[in-house]
Amino acid sequence: MPMPQVPFDDRGLAYGDGVFETVLLRAGVPVLWDYHYARLLLGCQRLNIPLPSREQLVATWQSPPNAELEILKLILTRGSGGRGYATPDNSQPRLLSRRTPFVVNADRWHEGVNIRICQLRLGHQPLLAGIKHLNRLENVLARQEWNDPAIAEGLLGDADGWLVEATSMNVFWQQAGALFTPPLSQCGVAGTLRAALLDHGVVQEAAIALTAIHQVDRLWVANSVQGVWPVNKLLSETGVVLQSWNPAGHDRLQVVGHELLGYSPTSR
Amino acid sequence: MPMPQVPFDDRGLAYGDGVFETVLLRAGVPVLWDYHYARLLLGCQRLNIPLPSREQLVATWQSPPNAELEILKLILTRGSGGRGYATPDNSQPRLLSRRTPFVVNADRWHEGVNIRICQLRLGHQPLLAGIKHLNRLENVLARQEWNDPAIAEGLLGDADGWLVEATSMNVFWQQAGALFTPPLSQCGVAGTLRAALLDHGVVQEAAIALTAIHQVDRLWVANSVQGVWPVNKLLSETGVVLQSWNPAGHDRLQVVGHELLGYSPTSR
Incomplete structure (x- = not known):
C-alpha cells in the first residue's frame, strides 16, 4: 500500500494541528482500543476537531494482518486550511493511517x-x-x-x-x-x-x-x-x-x- | 504549479519537527530576507536540522512573479523518519514552498x-x-x-x-x-x-x-x-x-x- 500523503496546506503539517495514536494490533485486532478511542475523543474535543466516525476508524485495521503483532499509527489533522491560525469554517478533517509489522523486545x-x-x-x-x-x-x-x-x-x-x-x-x-x-x-x-x-x-x-x-x-x-x-x-x-x-x-x-x-x- | 505534498512519515507532520517562514515578496523579491534567513538558521540550530543551501532557498522565488505582492511560505522539515522521537541518522531535510498572490489591507x-x-x-x-x-x-x-x-x-x-x-x-x-x-x-x-x-x-x-x-x-x-x-x-x-x-x-x-x-x- 503506498504511503499516504498530505498536501502543503494541511494544518497538521503547518501547525501540528491534529492528534495521533500508536496502537498495538494483535492478529489484526487493536489492543486497548477503548482507551485509544477515549484519548482521540479527548484530543478532538480540546482542539475542536470533529472526530471521525467509528466506521472510518475501524476501516484502518480491516485488512488482513501481515504479522502477529503490528503497529497501527493514526494521524488525524484538522485538514487543509488557508494561511493563518484561524480555524477554517469548511475544513474537512484528514484521517491517515499506516500499519507496520512489529517485534516486541521481550x-x-x-x-x-x-x-x-x-x-x-x-x-x-x-x-x-x-x-x-x-x-x-x-x-x-x-x-x-x-x-x-x-x-x-x-x-x-x-x-x-x-x-x-x-x-x-x-x-x-x-x-x-x-x-x-x-x-x-x-x-x-x-x-x-x-x-x-x-x-x-x-x-x-x-x-x-x-x-x-x-x-x-x-x-x-x-x-x-x-x-x-x-x-x-x-x-x-x-x-x-x-x-x-x-x-x-x-x-x-x-x-x-x-x-x-x-x-x-x-x-x- | 501543483501543491507540494509530504508523506505520512515526514516528521514535520508527525511531530511538528521543522520550521517555517512566511515571506512578503514584492515584484518577486523577498522583503527582509536577511531576517527571515537569520531566523531560519536559528531554528535549524535549535532543532539540529541542516539548513538548506542558499541556492535551494533562492530557487523558491526564482520564477516570475504572479502579482506585485505575494506571500512565499517555506516549510522545512527534518524529513522522513521511522516511528519514535529519535532523530534518524540518515534523514534528509525536506524544503517545501508555495507562493500565493497577496493584497495588503491598507x-x-x-x-x-x-x-x-x-x-x-x-x-x-x-x-x-x-x-x-x-x-x-x-x-x-x-x-x-x-x-x-x-x-x-x-x-x-x-x-x-x-x-x-x-x-x-x-x-x-x-x-x-x-x-x-x-x-x-x-x-x-x-x-x-x-x-x-x-x-x-x-x-x-x-x-x-x-x-x-x-x-x-x-x-x-x-x-x-x-x-x-x-x-x-x-x-x-x-x-x-x-x-x-x-x-x-x-x-x-x-x-x-x-x-x-x-x-x-x-x-x-
Whole structure:
C-alpha cells in the first residue's frame, strides 16, 4: 500500500494541528482500543476537531494482518486550511493511517533497562496536557540529548521540577509497597496503558520531584506497545548513577500491564 | 504549479519537527530576507536540522512573479523518519514552498484595529522560544477564542502573566515617548519586522504585565506581511473596553516599519 500523503496546506503539517495514536494490533485486532478511542475523543474535543466516525476508524485495521503483532499509527489533522491560525469554517478533517509489522523486545521485560534524566524541562500548557497532539518538539529535543543505545529512555521533569514522563513512555514507581505515576494536568501524554492501570486500581497518581526520584524503591517505564520495562539504573545528566534497582522478583505492574496488552506473563 | 505534498512519515507532520517562514515578496523579491534567513538558521540550530543551501532557498522565488505582492511560505522539515522521537541518522531535510498572490489591507494602517486579550497563556519553553517552529497549537487555540471579524487580533500573555505577542503578530507599545516590545526568551515568535525595528533602534525590549497594559500610551500589532496596525480598542475577556487609543498623528513605528517593508508611507 503506498504511503499516504498530505498536501502543503494541511494544518497538521503547518501547525501540528491534529492528534495521533500508536496502537498495538494483535492478529489484526487493536489492543486497548477503548482507551485509544477515549484519548482521540479527548484530543478532538480540546482542539475542536470533529472526530471521525467509528466506521472510518475501524476501516484502518480491516485488512488482513501481515504479522502477529503490528503497529497501527493514526494521524488525524484538522485538514487543509488557508494561511493563518484561524480555524477554517469548511475544513474537512484528514484521517491517515499506516500499519507496520512489529517485534516486541521481550529482553527488556526480563533484563530491565538503563535510563537517564533529561535536561529539557517540559513547559506547562494545561490545554494540551494529556492528549497526544502533533506538537511534539519537546519530546524530539529531549530524545536528542543522548544517542547511547545502552540508554533506553529519558525521564522528563516539568518547569517546576516535577517528574512527568519519559520521552515516549509513562513512568511508574513503587514506594512503601504502593505503585504511583505522575499526574499529567500541566504537560505530558496520558498513555493508554497508564490509563488502564489507573482504572484497574494498580497504580495511583502522585507527584514526585525529580530531585526525590532516588528515594523510590523501584521504577518502571511503560507504554501500550513496548509493555513494561523495569529500570535497572537511572543515570543523572553527568552520567553518574543515582541509584540502581533489581528488577527480579514479583512485579505486579508488569504482570498486570502485560495481561492488559495480551503479552505472556513474564517468567523469571 | 501543483501543491507540494509530504508523506505520512515526514516528521514535520508527525511531530511538528521543522520550521517555517512566511515571506512578503514584492515584484518577486523577498522583503527582509536577511531576517527571515537569520531566523531560519536559528531554528535549524535549535532543532539540529541542516539548513538548506542558499541556492535551494533562492530557487523558491526564482520564477516570475504572479502579482506585485505575494506571500512565499517555506516549510522545512527534518524529513522522513521511522516511528519514535529519535532523530534518524540518515534523514534528509525536506524544503517545501508555495507562493500565493497577496493584497495588503491598507485600511487597517489608517483606521487601526480592535483587538482582545486571549485567555490562553503561553507555556514557557526557552529551547523553542523565538523560532518559528511547526508546533503552533497554542496559537491555533488562542485564535479559536473569537470569531468576531471586527476583532483583528488577540494578545497573548505567558503563564506568569507577562505580555508576549499577538496570535500571529508581535506587539509594540509606547510609554513616556519610547517604543517597546516584549522580550521573547520563554515563548513567542520573534518576528522579522520586530527584529528589524530593534536593530534600527526604533524599539527596545521591555517586560510588561498583561494587567498593566491599560497604562500604556499607545499600542500596535505588526508583522512583516501585514505591516503595522495601530490599536484603537483593546477588549478584555468579558468584552469590556479597557482602553482606546487614537491612532491619528505622527506614528514613528508605522513610518519606519513600512519603510522597512517597502510599503508607501501612510498619509493622514
